[in-house]
Amino acid sequence: MRVPASSDTNSNSNLVCFNEPTSVLDLRRSPSPSPSTAEEKPLLVSDQFPLDDDDHGMRCSMDWDSIMKELDLDDDNLKPNFPSSPHFSTAADPPLLPIFPDQLHPPEFPAGHGYGFNNEGGGGLDFVEDLIRVVNYVDSDELQLAQVILSRLNQRLRSPTGRPLERAAFYFKEALGSLITGTNRNQNRLSSWSDIVQKIRAIKEFSGVSPIPLFSHFTANQAILDSLTRQQQHQSSSSSSSSPPFAHVVDFEIGFGAQYASLMREIAEKSVSGIRFLRVTAVVTEDSAVETRLVKENLAQFAADLEIQFQIEFVLMRTFEVLSLKSIRFVDGERTVVLISPVILRRLNGISGFVYDLRRVSPEVVVFVDSEGCWTGISGGAGSFQREFVSGLEFYTTVFESLDAAVAGGGGDLVKKIIETFVLRPKIASAVETAANKRGGEMMTWQEAFCAAGMRMVPLSQFVDFQAECLVEKAQVRGFHVAKRQGELFLCWHERPLIATSAWRF
Numbered sequence: 032m033r034v035p036a037s038s039d040t041n042s043n044s045n046l047v048c049f050n051e052p053t054s055v056l057d058l059r060r061s062p063s064p065s066p067s068t069a070e071e072k073p074l075l076v077s078d079q080f081p082l083d084d085d086d087h088g089m090r091c092s093m094d095w096d097s098i099m100k101e102l103d104l105d106d107d108n109l110k111p112n113f114p115s116s117p118h119f120s121t122a123a124d125p126p127l128l129p130i131f132p133d134q135l136h137p138p139e140f141p142a143g144h145g146y147g148f149n150n151e152g153g154g155g156l157d158f159v160e161d162l163i164r165v166v167n168y169v170d171s172d173e174l175q176l177a178q179v180i181l182s183r184l185n186q187r188l189r190s191p192t193g194r195p196l197e198r199a200a201f202y203f204k205e206a207l208g209s210l211i212t213g214t215n216r217n218q219n220r221l222s223s224w225s226d227i228v229q230k231i232r233a234i235k236e237f238s239g240v241s242p243i244p245l246f247s248h249f250t251a252n253q254a255i256l257d258s259l260t261r262q263q264q265h266q267s268s269s270s271s272s273s274s275p276p277f278a279h280v281v282d283f284e285i286g287f288g289a290q291y292a293s294l295m296r297e298i299a300e301k302s303v304s305g306i307r308f309l310r311v312t313a314v315v316t317e318d319s320a321v322e323t324r325l326v327k328e329n330l331a332q333f334a335a336d337l338e339i340q341f342q343i344e345f346v347l348m349r350t351f352e353v354l355s356l357k358s359i360r361f362v363d364g365e366r367t368v369v370l371i372s373p374v375i376l377r378r379l380n381g382i383s384g385f386v387y388d389l390r391r392v393s394p395e396v397v398v399f400v401d402s403e404g405c406w407t408g409i410s411g412g413a414g415s416f417q418r419e420f421v422s423g424l425e426f427y428t429t430v431f432e433s434l435d436a437a438v439a440g441g442g443g444d445l446v447k448k449i450i451e452t453f454v455l456r457p458k459i460a461s462a463v464e465t466a467a468n469k470r471g472g473e474m475m476t477w478q479e480a481f482c483a484a485g486m487r488m489v490p491l492s493q494f495v496d497f498q499a500e501c502l503v504e505k506a507q508v509r510g511f512h513v514a515k516r517q518g519e520l521f522l523c524w525h526e527r528p529l530i531a532t533s534a535w536r537f
Contacts, residue, residue, distance in 0.1 A: 158187045158200050162424070163417060165207050169467060170416045174211055181208050191451060195431035202456050203424050206463035227321055231287065233453035236446050240437040242506040243430070243529060246499060246522045247400050248290035250532035253495045255280065255368050256297055258396035258534065259306065276305040277365035281394075283375035285313040288326040288343075292333050299337040306366075308340040312359050314351050314375065352378060356388045367394040373403045373477075377465040382480040390484055390537055397486070399477065401531040403462065419466035426529075427459060433524040437508045481535055488518040489534040495520060 161184050168177035184204050191201040238244045259278060278298075280291075291311060298306050311330075315323055323345050334341030350358045361367065369389060379385050389397060403426065431451070438446045475483075499513045499520060514521045514528070522530040 156196075158184060158197070158204075159424070161187070162200060162203060162207070163421065165204075166417050166420045169207065169211065177207070177211060181211070191448075195435060196428045198451065199424055199428040199431050199459075202427070202451070202459045203420070203463065205456075206460040209460060210464055210467055224321070227325065230453045233449045234287065234289075237450045237454050240446065240450075240506075241434060241508070242502045242511055242522065243402075243433075245502055246530050247402050247532070248293060249498050249502060250491070250495055250520055250530075251370060251398050251400050252290055252294045252297065253498060254396065254398045254491060254532065254534045255294065255370075257492045257495070258368060258489070258536075259366055277308045277310065277362065278306045279310045279312065279362065279365045279367045280370060281312045281314075281359060281367065282370045283314045284370075284372040285311070285315065285326065287322060288313075288330050291330055295330075295334055295337055295339050295341070299339055307338075308342075309334070310341075310362070310365065311343045312346060313343065314346045314348055314359075316348050348378060352380070355385060356392055361392060367392060369394045369397045371397060371399045371477075373401055374461070376477055377462070377469060382475055382477055383483065386480045386484040386486070393537060395536075396489060397481075397535040399531075399533050399535065402529075403458075416467055420463065423459070423462050423466070426527075427455065429524055429527045430455065430529065433508070433510060433529070436510055437506070484537070486535045486537055489536050490518050491520055491532070491534060495532075 161180050165177045165180045165184070168174070168180065181204065188197065188201045188204050191198045234244065280294075288311075291309075295309060298309065313323070313326070327343050327345075330343060331341055344360065346358050369392070376382055376385075403423075431447075434447055434450060435443075438444075496513070496515070499522065503511045503513055503522070510525050512523055514523050519531045519533040521528040
């Protein structure tokens with residue numbers, strides 16, 4: 032049922048707003064500071080890259096330092112709690128995958144993945160075989176045997192150090208152990224401001240050294256803006272009256288909401304389709320109360336500064352799993368956009384049912400951001416737990432390898448450890464848990480479900496391509512490149528796609 036909209040800007044919030052570049056083009060120029068922000072110290076995306084005078088406007092996804100200052104938390108009082116490892120590896124790790132520095136063509140996209148782990152550098156892959164044995168024992172509910180193999184793995188993988196494969200295997204081993212003991216949820220919970228700030232620091236570092244986080248933000252935002260502009264142009268050319276300038280984004284993986292600061296700035300500065308009211312509905316897990324408070328107050332303040340009416344509502348994942356889209360409030364006349372990631376698809380009992388519910392909502396566009404490596408099966412329903420596990424291990428090994436290249440040099444080990452501990456480790460634990468819980472379910476992939484429901488892919492604009500190319504160029508890390516296939520835009524590390532963004536309509 033659609034109801035009238037109301038405005039809730041929360042303009043009295045005293046937290047510093049998110050501050051993200053509005054587009055990759057903004058990375059090349061310095062914005063003129065507004066009176067309210069003129070005295071703030073700009074935070075550069077990376078202190079490791081040489082910057083020209085025109086590049087000092089390059090900022091991270093949030094005004095991190097100001098947020099931490101507002102929370103009265105400083106570096107000396109917050110010591111990261113790294114798992115199991117008292118020291119960092121200083122040896123130069125050989126690359127796990129072959130390097131092709133002159134590769135200019137889009138990568139091959141195999142239909143599936145085998146157990147293609149490269150043993151370059153020696154050391155054996157016995158721990159991978161043991162991990163697969165644990166997975167098979169968990170799959171057959173032989174938990175005592177699984178624990179015996181895990182005990183052996185604890186001796187082989189004592190800490191997340193060494194080559195990318197060894198570090199990824201450590202976190203997957205840890206996730207399996209937590210799955211068996213039932214402690215996964217507690218480990219991933221951010222229960223205090225200290226936890227929040229450590230996570231923010233990790234995201235800041237990740238955004239500063241790698242194009243992976245901002246690629247997702249920029250491509251999704253531009254796909255949203257393109258759809259709103261296209262819909263407005265269609266209405267202007269028809270005899271029907273234009274709908275009210277309301278936009279509603281339904282987001283299933285909002286995180287800290289940094290991309291909405293960028294989206295609101297674009298709407299305000301370019302008067303996109305005359306929109307002056309942005310409403311966001313975020314589906315969140317039950318243990319995210321602290322993050323949602325931060326997201327709401329900061330985005331509301333940012334919207335008030337831009338004089339945009341803004342409202343954000345949160346729907347618990349448990350409620351959504353029962354009621355589906357009936358748990359979300361839709362308003363007559365608003366332009367609805369749905370932003371999907373593999374996180375929600377893994378949680379659903381059936382993808383096809385969810386997609387048919389989407390059809391009844393009839394959104395302007397459905398933007399799918401696959402930030403988990405285009406795994407075969409895991410982005411869709413559920414398949415073999417072993418296959419899902421191995422695909423995930425391959426993917427995160429590739430991410431770790433790209434991270435090694437991005438932070439090469441002094442201080443790189445500490446940066447890697449922060450990112451892996453507070454950003455990648457929780458993702459691995461969540462993926463392993465949901466893959467185990469969904470085994471034996473629906474085998475339909477999300478692409479098959481979309482097409483079966485009558486959805487068609489909408490080509491992304493050339494500006495999206497241009498932004499992505501600029502972002503990769505700015506990162507200055509050899510190995511990242513952009514590729515396209517059948518309307519999807521990929522961020523790749525050598526031959527392996529890491530992120531894919533696509534837009535769909537009914």
